[in-house]
Amino acid sequence: MEVKEKLKEIALANGWRFKYARRDYQNLIDATAFISDEMRDAGNGETVLFLDPVVRKSEDLGMRYTGNFMVLKSSNLDEGYEDRAEVNIDPLIQKVMVEMKNKLRCIYSIDNWTSIEVINVFDFNADGLSVAFNLKAE
Numbered sequence: 001m002e003v004k005e006k007l008k009e010i011a012l013a014n015g016w017r018f019k020y021a022r023r024d025y026q027n028l029i030d031a032t033a034f035i036s037d038e039m040r041d042a043g044n045g046e047t048v049l050f051l052d053p054v055v056r057k058s059e060d061l062g063m064r065y066t067g068n069f070m071v072l073k074s075s076n077l078d079e080g081y082e083d084r085a086e087v088n089i090d091p092l093i094q095k096v097m098v099e100m101k102n103k104l105r106c107i108y109s110i111d112n113w114t115s116i117e118v119i120n121v122f123d124f125n126a127d128g129l130s131v132a133f134n135l136k137a138e
Contacts, residue, residue, distance in 0.1 A: 001107060003054050003065040003135060010100055011049040016071070020051045047073045047092075047128070062138035065108070069133075070118065071096055072126040081119065088127040089117050096129050108135035 004020055011018040054067040073088040093115070101113050112134035119127045 003067070003108075004051060006104065006107065007049065007051055007069065010103055014047070014095065016047040016049050018049050018051070020053075047071060048126075059136070062136055065133070065135045065137070067133060068131065070128060070130045072118070072128040075125050075127045077120075077125050084119055084127045085117070089119075089129065092129050096131060104135060108137050110135055 008018045008020070049069055049071050051069040052067055054065050057064040057066070071092055073092070075084055075088050079087070097113070097115055101110060104110060110133070112132060114133075115129045115131045117127075118130050
């Protein structure tokens with residue numbers, strides 16, 4: 001199964017929205033406006049997985065997939081860091097760093113699965129995790 005489809009399946013199974021967007025056609029302002037519009041459409045408290053274009057590399061014994069995605073939850077601008085972390089980020093750490101990784105491990109070898117917390121990363125009300133991955137399918 002292609003990584004894009006597997007991440008979409010995982011997102012939908014978690015009740016999240018899924019967006020695969022090629023931001024290379026847009027300038028930075030347009031990209032942030034696109035994500036901001038998606039979060040506004042999502043509603044308060046809803047979670048969206050944004051997957052950037054996936055790099056595919058054919059290897060002798062399979063295919064390697066490298067990329068990045070963000071799992072963002074709309075939040076309240078008036079909340080402090082501790083509140084945002086407790087409500088929006090901490091629950092995603094378990095989902096993304098353990099549950100998602102374990103589901104992908106059934107299909108792929110995981111060479112890299114790294115996350116960093118993001119808060120209002122695009123200057124709008126959404127918090128979550130940004131994840132870099134490197135997976136291999138044999």
